[in-house]
Amino acid sequence: MSNNRAYKLPHALHSIGGHSLEGNSKARSVNPATGEVVGTFSVGDREVAEAAIAAARKAFxxxxxxxxxxxxxxxxLRWADALERDKERLATLLTATNGKPLAQAKGEIAGAISEIRYYAGLSRHNPGRAMEVAPGEISITLREPAGVASLIIPWNAPAVLLIRALAPALAVGCTxxxxxxxQTALFTAACMAPLIADASLPPGVVNVVLETGHEIAETMTTHNDVDVVSFTGSNLVGQRIMSAAAGTMKKLSLELGGKSCCIVMEDAQIETVAPKIAAAAMIISGQQCTAARRVLVHASRMKEMKAALSAALSGTKIGNGLDAGVEMGPLIDAASRDKVWDEISRSFDLADEVVLKGEKLAGPNGSAFMSPSLVAHSDENAPFCQEEIFGPLLVLEPFETEAEAIAKANNTVFGLSASVWTRQSDSAWRMARALRNGTVWINDHNKLFAEAETGGYRKSGLGRLHGYDALLDFTELKHIYQSVGAV
Structure with missing residues (x-):
């Protein structure tokens, strides 16, 4: 028997109350670059969700x-140390289940480890305040853990997006x-295994439940014993969660869609800016909520930017993320690739100009490759300028004045992130203040890290993750008063 036949594929189980549990069925985890089965995981239902909620409630x-x-x-801290010891294996598993290039997977694992350590420090710094509001009258305000937190984690950055919700929740004392x-359940289970195994972690503080549908997520959103729901994903699902949670008035932490604009001013150095924007657009094959999607360029530099961006995008090396030198992997799965391709194809028919026409790429059966596309269009109200297309499409739009650029960029239902590219610092800061976005980068894009909050205006969500303010999403404010008498 060959080594391949003898190798047993990994299988992920539910973890509830400190115990590993098998489900009634199991599903396959598939590598989107090869179509090969990476492993399997248990599939749960409402009963599994209710057991996990009961365990978390009891622990709290x-x-x-x-x-x-x-x-x-x-x-x-011990969890971070365990992940660091196992970072090479985890990065490989992340690439195998998600498809992103291995270098990006390694960077994501490193960022996740750093973020755990950041919140480990903040776990001992969640201060309130005390005041004497009148003679002998003491008012104390405390931040207390909100209770049981349901965390619904997406597939596009499963390490960082897990940690940026779970670490602050645990740091303040939630279960x-x-x-x-x-798609990435196998990776998440491996990432969380050393945390769950920690002898100092009371059973039920951390629970993991797996599914292929929505029954568990719906239970986690509506159950009376859940106090907080944290979700990262599409705007449509976020709205459904808000509606479902209304009956129990839960705290919500929602990071939803985006349509990030890059505003390139007349004085920008196109030859250096274009490759950076191309990289920001193609990160995780365009499957990131803060990815560059619209490039607003001063009309006088439009021709130059078309050529430079087209060259940068067409030069992207696409392939299996485990292969050396690959800059862009597949989309998360074939079904998602086909849906995104239909959306991008419609832009070809509507746009003023198709500068670079991407295509679905051949690959092993079950793979999900696509090459980048670039279109140019003058009307920012076009559907492909307004709707979030979660894949490798970039739209070029001209503007004449700073005021017009701001108006175009702010003409959106989203408000997650944007960037300004100019050598004039006064202009950059003026525009950064005028843009209605939770994050604005100057001469850069997609710089995300533990210390700086991330979140959006308008339909891009509620609350903030990363940074100190992430603690607020998982705490309640309590006021305690006592009159002790004046001296």
Missing amino acids: DTTLWPQDPRTRQMVL AITKPAP
């Missing part, structure tokens, strides 16, 4: 976890149920 109500910041800090996307 009956253990010292919510009151013990020093234990929380050490649990998080949690994590439900990863099915």
